[in-house]
Amino acid sequence: MMEQNLLGLVAYRAGTALSYDCARGRVTNSSAANDFLAKEYRKGWSLDG
Numbered sequence: 181m182m183e184q185n186l187l188g189l190v191a192y193r194a195g196t197a198l199s200y201d202c203a204r205g206r207v208t209n210s211s212a213a214n215d216f217l218a219k220e221y222r223k224g225w226s227l228d229g
Contacts, residue, residue, distance in 0.1 A: 190216045 183202075191198045194213035200206075207213040221227060 187198060187200055190207070190213050193216055194207075194210050196210055196213070198207050198213055199209040201208050205217070207217070
């Protein structure tokens with residue numbers, strides 16, 4: 181349920197309806213929306229998981 185809620189926020193920010201591939205964890209119809217799904221961390225900071 182949480183994933184659906186967060187994808188709703190991504191769709192709102194991207195301004196379009198999304199087609200999501202849950203197996204790959206990627207939006208298939210909007211490259212701009214995929215940019216909201218990942219973050220590049222500053223040097224010295226990382227998120228391992």
